[in-house]
Amino acid sequence: MATVPAPRTWAPxxxxxxxxFNTDIKDAENFYKTPPSVSVRNTTxxxxxxxxxxxxxxxxxxxxxxxxxxxxxxxxxxxxxxTQGYYYVFARIRWEWHTDNVGARGIWIKKNSAxxxxxxxTVTNDFRHSCNWASTPANRHGVGCTGFTSLLAVNDYLECxxxxxxxxxxxxxxxxxxxxxxxLQVRFGMVWVRY
Amino acid sequence: MAVxxxxxxxxxxxxxxxxxxxxxxEPVEFQRDRPWCFMSRSSNQSIGNNAWAAVDWxxxxxxxxxxxxxxxxxxxxxxxxxxxxxxxxxxxxxxLTGRRALRWDKVTMPGTVYVGxxxxxxxxxxxxxxxxxxxxxxxxxxxxEVSTYRVFSPGEVLRVAVWQxxxxxxxxxxxxxxxxxxxxxxxxxxxxx
Numbered sequence: 001m002a003t004v005p006a007p008r009t010w011a012p013x014x015x016x017x018x019x020x021f022n023t024d025i026k027d028a029e030n031f032y033k034t035p036p037s038v039s040v041r042n043t044t045x046x047x048x049x050x051x052x053x054x055x056x057x058x059x060x061x062x063x064x065x066x067x068x069x070x071x072x073x074x075x076x077x078x079x080x081x082x083t084q085g086y087y088y089v090f091a092r093i094r095w096e097w098h099t100d101n102v103g104a105r106g107i108w109i110k111k112n113s114a115x116x117x118x119x120x121x122t123v124t125n126d127f128r129h130s131c132n133w134a135s136t137p138a139n140r141h142g143v144g145c146t147g148f149t150s151l152l153a154v155n156d157y158l159e160c161x162x163x164x165x166x167x168x169x170x171x172x173x174x175x176x177x178x179x180x181x182x183x184l185q186v187r188f189g190m191v192w193v194r195y
Numbered sequence: 196m197a198v199x200x201x202x203x204x205x206x207x208x209x210x211x212x213x214x215x216x217x218x219x220x221e222p223v224e225f226q227r228d229r230p231w232c233f234m235s236r237s238s239n240q241s242i243g244n245n246a247w248a249a250v251d252w253x254x255x256x257x258x259x260x261x262x263x264x265x266x267x268x269x270x271x272x273x274x275x276x277x278x279x280x281x282x283x284x285x286x287x288x289x290x291l292t293g294r295r296a297l298r299w300d301k302v303t304m305p306g307t308v309y310v311g312x313x314x315x316x317x318x319x320x321x322x323x324x325x326x327x328x329x330x331x332x333x334x335x336x337x338x339x340e341v342s343t344y345r346v347f348s349p350g351e352v353l354r355v356a357v358w359q360x361x362x363x364x365x366x367x368x369x370x371x372x373x374x375x376x377x378x379x380x381x382x383x384x385x386x387x388x
Contacts, residue, residue, distance in 0.1 A: 004227065005223050005226075005227060007219065007220040007221075007223035007224050007227075008219075008220060009216060009220055010212035010213075010215040010216050010219075010220065011212055012211075012212050013212070014212055014215075016210070016215065024219055024220070024223070025219055028223045028226070032226045086233075086257065106336075111374075121373065121374040121375050121376075122370070122375035122376055122377055123376055124284060124376065124379075125284075125286060125336075125338050125377070126338045126340065127286075127336045127337055127338045128337065128338070145284070145338070145340060146282065146340065146342070147282075147284060147376070147379065148233055148256075148282075148379070148381055150256055150374065150376065193231075193383075194227070194228060194229070194231060194257065195227050195228065
């Protein structure tokens, strides 16, 4: 857990100590230089996202995690606030391409939802219809959203859900979330912005 | 809100408590709580067909610089000069027909809807495909998001406007009463200009 600086009010006649300078200058500047932040991705595709079903995504790789907000071993869908505050949050995914691009795509960030889209509260979302661009490789659908949380207490967490109603040509209604390597910006993250 | 102006220390300076407060405490306080107004809606707002409408923001999540305290519920009034990040999201009720749009306006005549305004950020659009046809059998919601950076002076007024042409009135979603943030707007100080 990071410590949000609570700046000292200096009193008349006070002679600053080294500890005060470290706490009130060094630690404070370090906090704002690197506020609590996390960004996660997947190294493999997320297969078989069923049609018309909000599905929570899990994440197996930390790109940035300055405050132990994501665990790659358990509850891997969750970004957990370890420092109280308001957070900027973002998610961006990329769906696989189909020759029959129909339907809509959705992304939904929820708070304390325990892996269920029916639970928790909405933070931000993006629902849009697919684009049937003709040329490859541009016709992989990107969906993304940003937003801000309301005040998160320590151990409040966010999860990212996705949805589609692709009726594809491959005999299956499942669609796939493209994996996120170092070039495809498929990410889920959040950054502390205010105490 | 006062933006800290930091002292240049010179040899022989004796740091008084006033100097320490002005040059250490106040900058840290400002960093911790920069001017920010983050608003949502507590209920749906009906948006008429084929006409831009200003959004009424009825739920305050953060407003530490009184940006939404004066004027109408539509308005954000800049109190502190600087470069701002403007972001907004509009979530419309599901409807298969037409398109949706969202924009920021800088209002040059506060209180006069769309007279003397200019668009501070571009129009975004969703719920559309190039051929304009129907896309799905599902009546899903449409969410739009727009963001930009602009420099503003104290007293300048901003609004968020939305548009849709579903053929009739369509709800812009709001639900802060259940802690859901469906449609929201954020005006956040980023840097001195």
